[in-house]
Every structure is written in structure tokens, then in C-alpha cells.
Amino acid sequence: MNIRLENMSPAVNLTRRQATGPVRTQHPVWHDLLPPCNDACPAGEDIQGWLALAQAGKYEAAWRRLVTDNPFPAIHGRVCYYPCETACNRGSLDSAVSVHAVERFIGDQALEHGWYVTPAPPTGKRVLIVGAGPCGLSAAWHLALRGHSVEIHEAGPVAGGMLHFGVPAYRLPRDVLDHEIGRLESLGIRIVLNRKVEDVLSEKSTGRFDAVLLAIGAQVARHIDIPARDAARVLDAVTLLRAAGTGERPQLGRRVMVYGGGNTAMDAARTARRLGAEEAVIVYYRDREHMGALPFEAAEALEEGVRIQWLSSIRDVDGTSVRVEKMRLDGDGRAQPTGEYETLEADSLILALGQQTDTGFLRNIQGIGFAADGTVIVGEDFQTGYAGIFAGGDMTPANRTVTTATGHGKRAARHIDAWLGGTSLIRSERHAIVGFDALHLPLYSDAIPSTQSALPVGERGGFEEVIGGLDEGQALHESRRCLSCGNCYECDNCYAACPTQAIERLGPTRGYQVRLERCTGCAVCFDQCPCHAIDMVPETDAVAAPAVEVPR
Structure with missing residues (x-):
């Protein structure tokens, strides 16, 4: 492998006021910014977080971090159109990190080793999900993890929706699909096949369900x-x-x-x-x-x-x-x-x-509204105009992709969980997105990306998978190409660069501490931080303290 080292040192900015002197006017603080990959993921994955675990060889921990947002990494590593890679800052250096390939590797590791999760204690609440496509399955996973009893009614003969009927087997092998869906059933989720729901209110009442999620997709x-x-x-x-x-x-x-x-x-x-x-x-x-x-x-x-x-x-x-x-x-x-x-x-x-959605069976439910294209109108909480009935995925106005539908399922589940508890889900403030121009890359390795091999297309009539996965060495290499944009990964650049030894290590995963009595506010640490996890804060904006512990 050829590694090319390039000097990315920025030109010295002579117009910037130098802060050192008898009185310190600023000091460093660590903060978290939003990496563009995380921002672009329709499923809302913490991509940077699970990549950091993968690059340390902690594959099961990476999988567990991943499935808190997306229960189907082996599926999405094959069928997602990976907008995260389009947004990846590394693309401005050489090429984007192949996120989907590493995700597939982690998902396949979980299938091979039989990793599983344990749900929370039962809440006594029952939720009906109509449709076993990616939105419904995702919502079921997240609701079951929170202890709710979940039942899915699916009109077709198999679960998966368009994952099964719309994605050919040469892109998504059916054993992979079946195994990841089977993991849901291990949580106690009941999937009832060949059951077409015609009367939602009757189904809700008869089954004594506390809430309903409509996720029938667009299969017409x-x-x-x-x-x-x-x-x-x-x-x-x-x-x-x-x-x-x-x-x-x-x-x-x-x-x-x-x-x-x-x-x-x-x-x-x-x-x-x-x-x-x-x-x-x-x-x-x-x-x-x-x-x-x-x-x-x-x-x-x-x-x-x-x-x-x-x-x-x-x-x-x-x-x-x-x-x-x-x-x-x-x-x-x-x-x-x-x-x-x-x-x-x-x-x-x-x-x-x-494709379009057949929503005719909902027309007699008072309060449910429809857009001009027949999709169901929902609020930010994914609730329709009828209390306790939610909707998501392709049957609502949205981009019609598997990953978008999976993200809808997660978000809808969180809102349903809050609604069942008599509260509302309050969205936390999003961190600012860190772009490539904000990074400080004095030296970087032009690491050649790992590539997935094309598998030979079988004889005419065969539906064998056509794209291979990464091996462990390739997955490690690829995950280590991540620049950790906007978040500290303890590279020690700040520690080594500080001329007054004002920065001290707190130990692995604990970040750093600034000894303000030693800090001159020179901003060398800021200039040396490759991922822009440090900003310089004016003294007037800070609370005076002899030392500041900086969380990772």
C-alpha cells in the first residue's frame, strides 16, 4: 500500500491578534460538533461513534452502538445509498470513508456470532404496527427495547415489505434479511402474516392496543x-x-x-x-x-x-x-x-x-388528513390527526428509501413511547456541523480506501450476491480513515504542542484537563487540533476557575 504524506499546514495568519501577554484574554475549551456523516444519515446513526469503536477492533461494541439507531446493519450495509459518504469531509482530501462497507462488516459479524440485545422490563403497554416493511420493523425494534409489547400485522406472506419484494436477492441475500428480521422476534415481537388490516379502529379496540403505527409503505x-x-x-x-x-x-x-x-x-x-x-x-x-x-x-x-x-x-x-x-x-x-x-x-x-400508497382504508377515520398525492399528513411527532394513531415511512411525505423509512420507524417509536408515558418528546439542540474548512490538518496520510470486490455474476437465472464484503483487515483500515470531525479522539496533539504544559491527560476516554494557572491563551492547542474539537473562549465568557476539566 502506498502512503503519501502531504503537508497541509495553513499559512500563518498575521492579522489575527496574538493573545499571549501579561493578561490572558482567552483559553481553550473542548466541545462536540456534528460530523457531516451523522447529519446526513437518514437513520440518524452515530456513525462517527461506532466507527471509533470499530477502528479499535471492538466490533461487538460498535454493533451495539449502531443498533441503538438502526437494527439492520447487515441489510443497510448492502442496500443503503449512503448519503453519509457524499457528505464525508474526507472526500475533500482523497476519498470518502466507505461507511456502508464497514457497517456491512459489523452487521455480518453480528450474524456470525449471534449477538443479541435484552429489552427493558415490560411496561404493560401494547402497540399495533400495520406493515412489516423497514419502517414498521424498525419501530417494532425500538418499542420492544423500551419494554412495550408489539404486534405487527402484515398483509403479505413474508415480513420485509419492499426489502423482500422490491430489492433483488443479488443485492440483499434472503438469508441476511431473514436473520436480521429474526432478531426482532427474539425480543418477543409477534409478526402476524397474511393479515390485511381493513378497519384500524376495530383492530385497535379488539386487540386492546394502546397505540397504532401505520407503516404500509408504497407498494402500488x-x-x-x-x-x-x-x-x-x-x-x-x-x-x-x-x-x-x-x-x-x-x-x-x-x-x-x-x-x-x-x-x-x-x-x-x-x-x-x-x-x-x-x-x-x-x-x-x-x-x-x-x-x-x-x-x-x-x-x-x-x-x-x-x-x-x-x-x-x-x-x-x-x-x-x-x-x-x-x-x-x-x-x-x-x-x-x-x-x-x-x-x-x-x-x-x-x-x-x-410507486404510491393505497390509503383508502383510512378515509373513514375522522381527523386523518391526506396530501395531494394520497400520502398521510403527520406532525413532527409522527401522529396523525387521530389521537394514538401514528404513521411513517413511504406512506408519509418523505424520500422513499429504505434508510429513510428505518429512521422514521426509530423516531416514531420514540414519540410513541413518550405518548404512552403521557409526555412529549423534546428534541435536543443539534450541534453545529463541522465542515472541511474548519479542520486543522497539518499532516495527514493519504490512505488508499478499501474496496469491495465485485463477485462474478452467476449463470443466467441466478440471483447470487454480486458485491463482496470487506475482510477484517480492510474493515479496520477503512474505519481508521475516519477524521473524527468535530470530536476529540485523544490524539495528544494539544498535549504535545502546549508550550506551558497547561494541558494534562485524564486517561483513556476521559479527555484532557486545562490548568488555567499555566495557560497563556496562545491558541497553539487550537491550531494543532486536527478535528476542531477545541475553540478559544474569551475570558469574559467563562466562569473563573483554577482548573477546567474537559469532557471527551
């Missing part, structure tokens, strides 16, 4: 009208992925066309190839720069032989002939028709145009 495909005289087989992506997820093998023919440009479209095309299609073409009305799918999703589809026809819109279908109009983008990036057409051949047409 959105359709558009395409003129068709003698159409090829037309089906939606949700139906295709659901069928493949249950082991069915729909007959799609040799040539398959997928209409759409999101991640579901990519999954549908890749699934079609695995089901026997020789050609899979995605037709999308915009270009690659404006597609809804994440770049790596499109890249993986192309690597597997999927073809994408950009700037194209389907106008009508006649048998196996699909008439497509060429589009152009205007100055605002919107697709505009050109009047130019071409004809493509397809035995099957798969519509991947998004």
Missing part, C-alpha cells in the same frame, strides 16, 4: 396510459420484482423493455436478464446526468449488459413494436418532444414509473 405501482392496439405483455416493475422475490419466473420473452430511469428501473432490467431475457433495454426520457437512479446503479446495470436509451419517451405500442419519440432537454433540464420517432421491438414492456 404508478401507471400511465400508453395507447396500445395489440400490446406486448405489459407489467409493472413492482409486480416483476415481487414475483422474482417469491421464486416465480415470469415469461418475459427474449427482448424486454423497461420504461423509467430510477433505481427500480435498473433493478427490473437486471432482474429481467436473470430471468432469461437476452436483451434488456431501459428507455428514459432524460439523459444520464438527470436520471433518478444513482450513478453506481446505472453503471452496474450497464456492466451486466443492460442497454439504456436516453432521451426517449414511449408513445404507443402495437404488438411487439414500441414507438419511441426522441426528446431534448431545454435550458432548465426538462425533456421536450422533438417530433422524431423510431420503432423498437420488445416482447415485454415493464413500467418502472414509481
Whole structure:
């Protein structure tokens, strides 16, 4: 491994007032800032916290820290689109920390070693959750940990929702999904399958539930009208992925066309190839720069032989002939028709145009409101307009991702827990986000990131996992690339740099102490702190004390 050391020393700022002299005007204080990875995580994970434990080789402790926010690290390490890495300050140096890969490693360690948690003593409160998707499962976990009795009613034959029916097995192996869901049942959570809730109030009353969380997701495909005289087989992506997820093998023919440009479209095309299609073409009305799918999703589809026809819109279908109009983008990036057409051949047409929620069964409940798109309106506490009925995940206005839904489940559970106790959850003030420009990096190692290997795609028809995980050495290396932005990790730079020995160590995990009788306020410690865990505070803003103990 090649390690390149680069000098990042900032230029001396001659305009800054020098603080040393007969009277000290400032002194250092340690504080906590919010790392951008934590801020960007839809599940609200303490990413920096569990990475610190992982880099020390304390994998079980890292897992326990992780599952206080997200009960499914092995799942999310595979399917999350990791916005934390987009926000990672390390990306401004060389490349972001591969958070999702380390999370997957920790999750897989938990599955291998059978780690589990113990819930709080029973509270006597009962909660009904409608829907066993990521939001409902996450909420169940957090409620059960707090001692509440939880029952999930799921209309489908298996738990997981779109994790099972919308995410192909080559991205999320079913044994991983089943094991992490099984951990919930070990907490005493009861999952009732093939039970579709039609009357929420009756279900609540009959089951003597104290609160209800609605988390049915968005599993109804959105359709558009395409003129068709003698159409090829037309089906939606949700139906295709659901069928493949249950082991069915729909007959799609040799040539398959997928209409759409999101991640579901990519999954549908890749699934079609695995089901026997020789050609899979995605037709999308915009270009690659404006597609809804994440770049790596499109890249993986192309690597597997999927073809994408950009700037194209389907106008009508006649048998196996699909008439497509060429589009152009205007100055605002919107697709505009050109009047130019071409004809493509397809035995099957798969519509991947998004999903919506079927909330019709809630229309008779007084107080529950709906947005224009049919989603349920909730307050900051995730409660609907009917007391004791909460909602979260894809059936509420939000980004429709697994991680967002998981975060909704956690937050809803915390509000339900407070409501059951007759209180309201008060949000604590968030720390300021620390950006790259605030860091002091006089010297850093340009550590090459660990990469996950691509596994060979099996024979056509196989759904084996296509991305491998990190081994222990790679996971350690990757976790140690974290810069610990905004929070002290006891690097001793301040201790070594202080010219008056005013900073003393308090011992591992206990941070430092400032001996104010020795401190001159020179700010050398501030300049040497790589993660900006120190600020200089004017004397007038501080309480006089002979010494200040600084918490980590």
C-alpha cells in the first residue's frame, strides 16, 4: 500500500491578534460538533461513534452502538445509498470513508456470532404496527427495547415489505434479511402474516392496543396510459420484482423493455436478464446526468449488459413494436418532444414509473388528513390527526428509501413511547456541523480506501450476491480513515504542542484537563487540533476557575 504524506499546514495568519501577554484574554475549551456523516444519515446513526469503536477492533461494541439507531446493519450495509459518504469531509482530501462497507462488516459479524440485545422490563403497554416493511420493523425494534409489547400485522406472506419484494436477492441475500428480521422476534415481537388490516379502529379496540403505527409503505405501482392496439405483455416493475422475490419466473420473452430511469428501473432490467431475457433495454426520457437512479446503479446495470436509451419517451405500442419519440432537454433540464420517432421491438414492456400508497382504508377515520398525492399528513411527532394513531415511512411525505423509512420507524417509536408515558418528546439542540474548512490538518496520510470486490455474476437465472464484503483487515483500515470531525479522539496533539504544559491527560476516554494557572491563551492547542474539537473562549465568557476539566 502506498502512503503519501502531504503537508497541509495553513499559512500563518498575521492579522489575527496574538493573545499571549501579561493578561490572558482567552483559553481553550473542548466541545462536540456534528460530523457531516451523522447529519446526513437518514437513520440518524452515530456513525462517527461506532466507527471509533470499530477502528479499535471492538466490533461487538460498535454493533451495539449502531443498533441503538438502526437494527439492520447487515441489510443497510448492502442496500443503503449512503448519503453519509457524499457528505464525508474526507472526500475533500482523497476519498470518502466507505461507511456502508464497514457497517456491512459489523452487521455480518453480528450474524456470525449471534449477538443479541435484552429489552427493558415490560411496561404493560401494547402497540399495533400495520406493515412489516423497514419502517414498521424498525419501530417494532425500538418499542420492544423500551419494554412495550408489539404486534405487527402484515398483509403479505413474508415480513420485509419492499426489502423482500422490491430489492433483488443479488443485492440483499434472503438469508441476511431473514436473520436480521429474526432478531426482532427474539425480543418477543409477534409478526402476524397474511393479515390485511381493513378497519384500524376495530383492530385497535379488539386487540386492546394502546397505540397504532401505520407503516404500509408504497407498494402500488404508478401507471400511465400508453395507447396500445395489440400490446406486448405489459407489467409493472413492482409486480416483476415481487414475483422474482417469491421464486416465480415470469415469461418475459427474449427482448424486454423497461420504461423509467430510477433505481427500480435498473433493478427490473437486471432482474429481467436473470430471468432469461437476452436483451434488456431501459428507455428514459432524460439523459444520464438527470436520471433518478444513482450513478453506481446505472453503471452496474450497464456492466451486466443492460442497454439504456436516453432521451426517449414511449408513445404507443402495437404488438411487439414500441414507438419511441426522441426528446431534448431545454435550458432548465426538462425533456421536450422533438417530433422524431423510431420503432423498437420488445416482447415485454415493464413500467418502472414509481410507486404510491393505497390509503383508502383510512378515509373513514375522522381527523386523518391526506396530501395531494394520497400520502398521510403527520406532525413532527409522527401522529396523525387521530389521537394514538401514528404513521411513517413511504406512506408519509418523505424520500422513499429504505434508510429513510428505518429512521422514521426509530423516531416514531420514540414519540410513541413518550405518548404512552403521557409526555412529549423534546428534541435536543443539534450541534453545529463541522465542515472541511474548519479542520486543522497539518499532516495527514493519504490512505488508499478499501474496496469491495465485485463477485462474478452467476449463470443466467441466478440471483447470487454480486458485491463482496470487506475482510477484517480492510474493515479496520477503512474505519481508521475516519477524521473524527468535530470530536476529540485523544490524539495528544494539544498535549504535545502546549508550550506551558497547561494541558494534562485524564486517561483513556476521559479527555484532557486545562490548568488555567499555566495557560497563556496562545491558541497553539487550537491550531494543532486536527478535528476542531477545541475553540478559544474569551475570558469574559467563562466562569473563573483554577482548573477546567474537559469532557471527551
